[in-house]
Amino acid sequence: MPRSPEAEPLQVLYEDNHCLAVWKPARLLTTGDQTGDESLQDQVRDYLKHKYNKPGNVFVGLVHRLDRPVSGVVLFARTSKGAARLSEQFRVGSIVKVYHAIVEGRFETPAGELVNYLLKNHNTNVVQSVPRGTPGAKESRLRYQVLKSAGGLTRVEITPETGRSHQIRVQLAERGHPICGDGKYGSSRNLQGTIALHAARLTFDHPTRHEPLTVTAPEPAHWAQWFPGLC
Known part of the structure; x- marks a missing residue:
């Protein structure tokens, strides 16, 4: 499969025999879709195949995903047992996901919980x-903490308590704070096919050691140029 124009060298954040966490750049698919574009899962499979000289197909278990315009940490399983155990953690909501976003406007309160009922149009x-x-409609909850405001924008930390599609994007936009670059949900800013939403941290129980493990992902380098005073 040809490499997409957005492809960057794979950045491994954590690796062992059972799971692998990598940094996903914005604009790169987590897994393949109807476009046929290269995905992060493709890159991980190629990485494992070449690093360990594995012939044939290499198992790369997809246990969650990030939207295409979002950057940050993505976790894959390297074994079927690991995939089953990690998928169950995502299903029951025991995995803690922390995001950073740059949004339009200023919040009236510095921290709080947002609750909405979300309905997806699959067409x-x-x-x-x-x-x-x-x-x-599905109940959707998240907690937020304002980190900094400047120039009519706000940097906010978000911890989803549910895992709905486009949840963070919709819940913030519903309060009048669309994520910068997210034209689908009301942002007036063009960020070249990306949105200012980053999966910064992921905490889960290791699938075999059964101890908590936290993986962090550096934010995109261009944020400092795009959002001076907030990064």
Whole structure:
């Protein structure tokens, strides 16, 4: 498969015999889709195949994903047992995910919890906040902490308590704080196919050692240029 224009050298954040955490740049798919573009999962498979001189197909278990315009840490399993155990942690919500975002506007309160009921249109891939009780809507909760504000923008740390599609993007936009670059949900800024949302930290129980493990991912280098005073 040809490498996409967005492809960057794979940056491994953590690796052992059971799992692998890597840095996903914005604009790169987590896993393949109908576009046929190269994905992070493809890169991980190639990395393992060449590093360990493995012939044939290499197992790379996808246990979660990030939206294409989002950057940050992505966790893969290297064994089927690891994939099953990590997937279960994501399913029950025991994994702690922490994001950083640059959003438009200033928050009235420096910290809090947001609760919405979200409904996804699978034809348009757009998620809407709808009244409670709407058929098909799912409760979505997150906690936020304002880190810094400057120039009409705010840097905020977000910890989702549920794992809904586009959850952070929609819940912040619903409060009048779209993520910079996220034109789908109301941002007026063009960030060249990226949005200012970064998966900064992931904490999970190791699938075989059963001890907590935290992996952190550096934020994109261009944030410091795009958002002076916030990075």
